[in-house]
Amino acid sequence: MGPQRGSRTQYSGAAPGMSSMLASEADFAYLGGEDSPRMCGEGEQPMGHVLSGSTEASDGCASRQRLWRRAADWKLSRKDLLLKQELSRTLKSTLYQATWQGVDVAVKCAGLHDEAMSAQLLSNHHGQSSSGNGDDEDITEELLHEIDLLSSLRHPDLVMFLGACIEQHLPIVCVMEFLPGGDLEHFYMAQRRKHDAAVWHPGIRQVLQWSLALGRALSFLHGRGVVHRDLKPMNLLLTKYLEIKVSDFGISKLMAHCESEGISMTGGIGSWRYMAPEVARHQAYDEKVDIYAAGLIMYFMSSGKAPFHQLGLDPEVILLQYRQGKEPRPTATDCHAKLRPIMVAAWHTKPVLRPGAHEMLESLRLAQPSAASCGPCAQM
Numbered sequence: 001m002g003p004q005r006g007s008r009t010q011y012s013g014a015a016p017g018m019s020s021m022l023a024s025e026a027d028f029a030y031l032g033g034e035d036s037p038r039m040c041g042e043g044e045q046p047m048g049h050v051l052s053g054s055t056e057a058s059d060g061c062a063s064r065q066r067l068w069r070r071a072a073d074w075k076l077s078r079k080d081l082l083l084k085q086e087l088s089r090t091l092k093s094t095l096y097q098a099t100w101q102g103v104d105v106a107v108k109c110a111g112l113h114d115e116a117m118s119a120q121l122l123s124n125h126h127g128q129s130s131s132g133n134g135d136d137e138d139i140t141e142e143l144l145h146e147i148d149l150l151s152s153l154r155h156p157d158l159v160m161f162l163g164a165c166i167e168q169h170l171p172i173v174c175v176m177e178f179l180p181g182g183d184l185e186h187f188y189m190a191q192r193r194k195h196d197a198a199v200w201h202p203g204i205r206q207v208l209q210w211s212l213a214l215g216r217a218l219s220f221l222h223g224r225g226v227v228h229r230d231l232k233p234m235n236l237l238l239t240k241y242l243e244i245k246v247s248d249f250g251i252s253k254l255m256a257h258c259e260s261e262g263i264s265m266t267g268g269i270g271s272w273r274y275m276a277p278e279v280a281r282h283q284a285y286d287e288k289v290d291i292y293a294a295g296l297i298m299y300f301m302s303s304g305k306a307p308f309h310q311l312g313l314d315p316e317v318i319l320l321q322y323r324q325g326k327e328p329r330p331t332a333t334d335c336h337a338k339l340r341p342i343m344v345a346a347w348h349t350k351p352v353l354r355p356g357a358h359e360m361l362e363s364l365r366l367a368q369p370s371a372a373s374c375g376p377c378a379q380m
């Protein structure tokens with residue numbers, strides 16, 4: 001079976017011919033600029049997902065125009081990029097490790113790159129950057145949206161956006177700081193291998209540090225009216241000091257957009273295992289879906305087990321249960337005692353009764369062991 005949207009299929013090995021420069025900046029023309037020939041027209045529908053009653057095409061168009069107006073702040077030259085190796089490949093994107101003016105960076109390109117597409121990325125010749133089918137346009141739109149959002153968000157607990165290359169007929173490239181620890185999901189997998197154990201988890205101090213970072217990031221995002229909507233361990237990246245940063249804003253949404261247009265977010269968006277029940281049920285939802293996901297992520301970090309692991313490998317089973325009106329939840333007693341009430345509150349069945357990000361952050365701060373405590377406390 002081919003790779004699934006959002007599931008990673010590959011995480012190592014240099015991609016063929018990855019050591020040369022990206023294409024030159026000849027014929028530099030931004031997609032979606034006022035004088036660009038490629039305005040938001042037919043065949044450029046963004047992902048068919050989110051807003052009931054909304055016109056997301058015009059939303060995508062607005063985000064292109066916003067992006068274009070700020071181009072001077074973020075545009076990068078391809079010739080300053082040197083690709084090194086492929087990091088990850090999903091149906092949505094291909095990630096490369098690269099250097100930009102000597103700095104280690106991660107480069108995100110829309111779509112699943114096969115060898116021919118990788119070659120095109122490196123080519124100086126303008127060609128068709130996609131096969132032109134609707135799905136490719138959706139994916140491109142999603143990356144443009146991510147660039148638009150990331151370029152306007154600045155916080156130490158979010159992955160740092162460095163810039164983008166958006167020339168006509170060339171693959172769109174988003175350049176971010178490179179996080180050498182990879183994502184949290186793969187970090188746990190590596191730890192399990194290293195310790196030759198079926199389950200591995202760190203002590204409470206580490207779990208709390210990570211949870212605090214997630215809480216700070218959510219407090220910042222929600223304060224700005226941004227809902228991430230796809231929080232999961234694979235979208236939490238680790239620095240060389242093992243601090244986590246939130247990444248992957250492809251399907252994040254500005255709530256203000258929805259409110260001003262009198263619409264609410266509905267629809268199955270995000271990754272199933274960490275998806276809030278109200279999303280799975282196609283009910284209206286808000287930023288509390290991120291709080292729900294944070295609760296499940298804390299469960300994963302603290303127990304070392306995937307939420308709902310007892311229901312088997314197929315996350316669709318969980319969705320089915322939600323849709324049947326059931327409310328399965330992970331077993332809180334698998335986790336460190338200090339974290340349990342915070343997790344349980346975060347995954348409350350009623351979104352309105354889940355804490356806000358700021359409140360969750362305060363609870364996490366209070367749960368921190370005092371400076372005087374040590375040793376055995378870390379294992380509570």
Ligand SMILES: Nc1ncnc2c1ncn2[C@@H]1O[C@H](COP(=O)(O)OP(=O)(O)O)[C@@H](O)[C@H]1O
Pocket residue numbers: 006008087088090091092093094095106108159176177178179180182183234235237247248249250
């Ligand atoms: N800045 C980065 N540094 C290191 N690895 C990264 C970085 N960004 C993404 N990755 C790796 O690539 C994977 C996919 O990236 P992501 O932005 O989540 O793409 P997608 O939208 O396809 O899920 C991540 O799960 C992570 O393993």
Ligand SMILES: [Mg+2]
Pocket residue numbers: 006234235248
């Ligand atoms: Mg991702």
